[in-house]
Amino acid sequence: MNRSDQPTNTLRRWLETRRSSWQRTAAAIDRLRGRGAKSTADIDRVVTEYRSVARDLAVARQALPGTALTQALEASYQHAHDVIHRPATRFWSELKVLYTRRLPEVSSRLVPQLAAVCMLFMLTAVAGWSLVSNYPELASLFASHEMIDGMQRGELWTDDLFSVTPPAMLSAGIIQNNVMVSLFAFCLGVFFGLGTLYIIGINGLMLGGIFAAANDHQLATRLFEFVVAHGVVEISVILIAGAAGIWLGEALARPGKQTRSAALKSAVNDAGVLMALVVPLLFGCGLIEGYLSPDPSFPMVSRVVVGVSYWVIMVVLMSGRLWSRPRAQQAP
Amino acid sequence: MNDTHSVSSVTGVALNLRVVGPGGRSYAFIIDLHIRFIVALAWFLTAHYFMSLGQGFNFAEFEPPDGYYIIAVIPATVIYFLYHPVLEIALKGQTPGKRVAGIRIVNEVGTTPGAGALLVRNVFRVIDSLPTIYLVGLFSTMMTKNSVRVGDMAAGTLLVYANSTNELRQAFDNEPDKVSSLTPQQQQVVSELLSRWPQLDPGYRQALAWKLLPQLDPSNTHSLKTNANDDALRMALKHLIVKQDQT
Numbered sequence: 001m002n003r004s005d006q007p008t009n010t011l012r013r014w015l016e017t018r019r020s021s022w023q024r025t026a027a028a029i030d031r032l033r034g035r036g037a038k039s040t041a042d043i044d045r046v047v048t049e050y051r052s053v054a055r056d057l058a059v060a061r062q063a064l065p066g067t068a069l070t071q072a073l074e075a076s077y078q079h080a081h082d083v084i085h086r087p088a089t090r091f092w093s094e095l096k097v098l099y100t101r102r103l104p105e106v107s108s109r110l111v112p113q114l115a116a117v118c119m120l121f122m123l124t125a126v127a128g129w130s131l132v133s134n135y136p137e138l139a140s141l142f143a144s145h146e147m148i149d150g151m152q153r154g155e156l157w158t159d160d161l162f163s164v165t166p167p168a169m170l171s172a173g174i175i176q177n178n179v180m181v182s183l184f185a186f187c188l189g190v191f192f193g194l195g196t197l198y199i200i201g202i203n204g205l206m207l208g209g210i211f212a213a214a215n216d217h218q219l220a221t222r223l224f225e226f227v228v229a230h231g232v233v234e235i236s237v238i239l240i241a242g243a244a245g246i247w248l249g250e251a252l253a254r255p256g257k258q259t260r261s262a263a264l265k266s267a268v269n270d271a272g273v274l275m276a277l278v279v280p281l282l283f284g285c286g287l288i289e290g291y292l293s294p295d296p297s298f299p300m301v302s303r304v305v306v307g308v309s310y311w312v313i314m315v316v317l318m319s320g321r322l323w324s325r326p327r328a329q330q331a332p
Numbered sequence: 333m334n335d336t337h338s339v340s341s342v343t344g345v346a347l348n349l350r351v352v353g354p355g356g357r358s359y360a361f362i363i364d365l366h367i368r369f370i371v372a373l374a375w376f377l378t379a380h381y382f383m384s385l386g387q388g389f390n391f392a393e394f395e396p397p398d399g400y401y402i403i404a405v406i407p408a409t410v411i412y413f414l415y416h417p418v419l420e421i422a423l424k425g426q427t428p429g430k431r432v433a434g435i436r437i438v439n440e441v442g443t444t445p446g447a448g449a450l451l452v453r454n455v456f457r458v459i460d461s462l463p464t465i466y467l468v469g470l471f472s473t474m475m476t477k478n479s480v481r482v483g484d485m486a487a488g489t490l491l492v493y494a495n496s497t498n499e500l501r502q503a504f505d506n507e508p509d510k511v512s513s514l515t516p517q518q519q520q521v522v523s524e525l526l527s528r529w530p531q532l533d534p535g536y537r538q539a540l541a542w543k544l545l546p547q548l549d550p551s552n553t554h555s556l557k558t559n560a561n562d563d564a565l566r567m568a569l570k571h572l573i574v575k576q577d578q579t
Contacts, residue, residue, distance in 0.1 A: 033424075054343035065523055074348060075495035078442065081339075081347055086443040169401040172409070180458070187459045190482060261485055268486040272452050 011063060018056055022076060025049040029079045050080045096323075098276055104320030106273045113243035113250070120197065121204040121239055128208025136216055142209030151217040158226045158294055171290025178234060178282045182241035186248070186275065190264065193249020200242040207235070229303040230288040232311045237278050237285070244271035281314055337478055337490060339442040347442045352435045352491040354473040357481075361466070364429030368415035372408040379404035417454040421447045426494075436494040439487075449487040456483030518548055522569050534562055541565040548572055 028042040028049075057077050060070040132139050139148055147157045181199070188195025214223040251267035252260050288306065292298055316322045339347040383400055419427045424444045425437035437453070439445040445453075460469030460481045469481035478490045522544065529537055545556065545565070549572055556568060 051343050054341065054345040058345045063519060065519065071495060077345070078347060078349065078495075081341060082438075082443045085441065087446065089446070091447070166396070166401055168399075169405065172401065172406050176409070183455055183458050187456050190456075190459060190486070264486055265488045268452055269448075272448070272455075275451075275455065 014059070015069070021049065021052065022056070022073070025053060025080070026076050029076065029083055032083045033079060046080050046083055050077075050084055053077050053080055098273065099317070100320055100323040102273045103277055103318065106270050107277075107318040107320075109270070110240070110243050110247065110274070113246040114239065117196075117200055117239050117242040117246060120200050121235075121242075124201045124204030125208035125211075128205035128210075129212040130208075131205075132209045132212035133216070136213070139209065139213035139216070142206050143213055148213065151214060151219055154217065154219070156214070156219055156222055156226065158223075167290040167294075169290075170294070171286045174289045175283055175286030178238070178285060179279060182238055182278050182282060183275075185238055185241040186245045186271070186278075189245030189248030189271075190252065191249070192253050193246050196242050196245030196249060199245075200239070203235075203238060225300050225303060226293050228300075229293050229298075229306045229310075230285045232307040233281055233314050234285040234289075236311060236314060237281050240274055241278050244274045247271040277314070277317060281310075281317075284310065337440075337442075337492065339440070349438065349442055349490075349492040351478050352433075352493060353479045354470060356433055356435055356493075357473060357479070357491060358470075360427070360429040360433035360435055362429070363432050364415065364427050367428055368412050371415075372412040375411060376404055376408035379407070416457070417451055420450045420454070425450070430491075434494055435491050437489050438492050439489050445487065445489050449489055453483035453487035453489050456481075456486050459483070519572075522548070522572055526566065526569055529566055538562060538565055541569055544569070545572075 025045060028045045031042050032038055032046060053073065053076055057070070057073040060067075060073050064070050128142065132142065143151075150157055150159075181203070185196050185199045188199060211220055211223060214220045248264065248267045248271060251263040255263035258266065288310070292303070292306065313322075335351060337349045337351050339349065341347055380400075383397055383404060384394060416427060420437060423431075426435075430436060437445060437450070439449060457469075460466055460472070460483055462468045466481075469483070472481045472485075473479045476485070478484075480490050484490055525537070525540055525544070532540075542565070545568055549568070552568070556564065560568075
């Protein structure tokens with residue numbers, strides 16, 4: 001054997017000794033990543049071999065760069081890393097923590113942003129009302145010609161909704177639209193909050209403008225009657241999504257000591273929790289708007305009761321009191 | 333843009349994840365787009381066919397029966413819009429399109445992201461899809477370090493290439509026959525010369541190659557002609573490291 005063969009043979013011996021271990025570890029990783037039952041032996045093997053695979057990979061990167069074996073060891077190492085470091089999934093307990101602890105905690109931190117968004121919404125609603133009240137021709141900015149023509153005849157566009165569109169279809173369309181508006185209000189916060197301010201401002205202007213146009217034709221009460229059952233929560237939820245969007249914008253504009261990327265991730269991690277409140281509530285709003293709001297057989301009182309009750313449920317959900325158990329009385 | 337995302341590990345050996353660029357992402361997305369469109373359309377047409385027996389596919393004069401929207405329209409819409417979040421959670425960071433493209437979603441520490449992060453990256457599609465055909469997302473993947481879109485930035489995720497288990501097993505079975513005859517130190521010298529090859533003066537790099545080759549691979553060097561060109565020398569050096577390239 002000449003001297004140049006020695007390293008080759010050493011490497012070959014190393015590969016031969018380690019090969020069976022890699023194969024067994026790879027098989028154990030496959031089983032742990034699969035859907036079947038996980039055995040303690042497999043877990044033990046992967047945890048024990050993780051460091052060995054890392055050591056072998058370091059050797060392979062030097063001795064066998066660019067080879068299929070090195071790539072295979074890279075993959076094996078990645079899979080072992082994933083299996084070991086991936087947090088356990090406990091769906092139901094995580095869901096419970098989300099609604100009982102995270103949501104109330106995030107909601108309480110959202111108060112300044114929520115106050116700012118509510119202020120903007122009210123100001124733009126008043127602006128919309130004033131614009132259309134003083135310049136009625138501007139109503140066409142907020143309502144289509146068909147809607148304006150209908151109001152001039154003393155009819156609201158919501159009057160025939162119940163008989164024309166099936167409630168299921170109406171609800172589905174409304175839910176989709178509201179969820180999209182809320183998601184936009186939240187996600188557009190990545191443009192330093194400006195996108196969110198735009199969405200909230202436009203919605204405020206539209207609400208004020210439409211109500212002013214209806215008021216010009218003595219239809220404001222009927223419009224309120226249609227809106228009140230679903231609108232209280234619907235608008236509140238859009239404002240909450242907007243406040244979450246402002247939170248994102250603020251994180252990007254003033255990231256502090258973090259990078260903007262890290263600040264965005266952290267803000268989404270917190271504010272995103274609110275989407276767990278927003279989306280389910282919008283499903284309820286869609287169902288109310290599809291089935292109850294357009295139905296003329298429901299009197300005003302019942303609509304107000306539904307709207308206010310639903311809003312109270314929302315507030316209680318945000319405060320976490322819906323799930324909290326009464327505190328045990330302390331012993332004297 | 334980076335090709336590799338390195339993650340520190342307790343073992344001291346960094347985890348090197350190959351980052352997927354805009355091309356790989358688009359490839360997977362187009363496959364998924366077709367799958368979800370075809371499945372949603374198939375559901376809608378099948379449900380429509382069974383609920384409109386006797387009326388055929390004449391949509392203009394079609395009178396929807398009770399439950400038509402709940403059975404035909406809403407599920408098709410749900411399939412189309414919830415395809416990505418549901419499958420990414422169920423298939424641990426993959427969709428059928430991503431599987432075909434050989435890629436998967438991981439978080440910044442190289443593990444499979446949780447359901448929350450996967451939902452967030454999907455919620456932010458409303459931004460990435462702006463103003464149309466995912467232009468914001470595409471632009472973002474071209475401009476960012478790890479080729480990530482806005483949704484990935486928000487969720488702290490990235491797309492990396494995933495090696496298949498079968499390839500992995502095959503490599504463990506076959507590799508010993510393809511071992512380079514160089515010591516790790518010799519391989520390092522050759523690797524460094526190859527990595528600096530484009531920057532070096534052609535005369536100088538050829539002189540270095542002629543110095544190394546007779547020492548490292550005397551049996552094959554004599555077959556190289558004395559007037560071997562730049563490429564032939566580079567390939568001879570490369571074959572010293574990656575033997576399977578010769579086969």
